[in-house]
Amino acid sequence: MPSQTSHSKQFLKNYTSLTQILTDKKLAALGDAYVNFVYSLAMSNRLKKPFGKKVKGAPLANAVRKAGLRKLLPSRIDKHVLSDAAEALLVYAWLNEVLTLEESAKALEKNEDLETGLVQLLTKATERIKL
Amino acid sequence: MPSQTSHSKQFLKNYTSLTQILTDKKLAALGDAYVNFVYSLAMSNRLKKPFGKKVKGAPLANAVRKAGLRKLLPSRIDKHVLSDAAEALLVYAWLNEVLTLEESAKALEKNEDLETGLVQLLTKATERIKL
Secondary structure, X not given: OOOOOOOOOOOOOOOOOHHHHHOOHHHHHHHHHHHHHHHHHHHHHHHOOOOOOOOOHHHHHHHHHHOOOHXXXXXXXXXXXXXXXXXXXXXXXXXXXXXXXXHHHHHHHHOOOHHHHHHHHHHHHHHHOOO | OOOOOOOOOOOOOOOOOHHHHXXXXXXXXXXXXXXXXXXXXXXXXXXXXXXXXOOOHHHHHHHHHHOOOHHHOOOXXXXXXXXXXXXXXXXXXXXXXXXXXXXXXXXXXXXXXXXXXXXXXXXXXXXXXXX
């Protein structure tokens, strides 16, 4: 097995608050690709065959609310901003190596309900991220 | 940095030829999510800001031809089968730990031309995969 090198993340800004991470739309765009891959991997493991699937906005948005992160976002926002927040936080946690791809996929694999798995991941990410 | 655990890949069949890998549509569906993430990561590094982008079929299909893999596919196929072949091979290489996500993203980051980067990755994958 090749040894793991630290993730390149020079492209990340120096964030000083969770709100800055959660509201970074560019980070959410990268996070979208990340979350779809993690979910596809999780479903491959659960179904015991390779599987590719996109995560929709609703479970991501609901998970942000249930993980108690809604209060960190501006008061008037649409659902899209909520799902972006989840994607941004999850890829930030991966880039900063506080949540591995394997641990993330495992959480989504073990929870039948995607939203529940996402709440677990967002909670872990929030606990582990040091700013 | 959390230590890397081996990738879960119990869902993979026992492939006995590259052709089997290249023509596995389910593997290509997972590979699609993988390739989009790797490319998004590569572009984030190149542009020095987070970026999310899907890889289109044409560069994938062209790279399969240029990497000399066309002869391993059935004679009458459409372009979609070619791009699927690239996605299947790249995620197979990652799952079997012969090509890391970091090395793959680096190759796409360093080559201005996406197709050239993909040819490099497909060539490495082909060389390193032991069946």
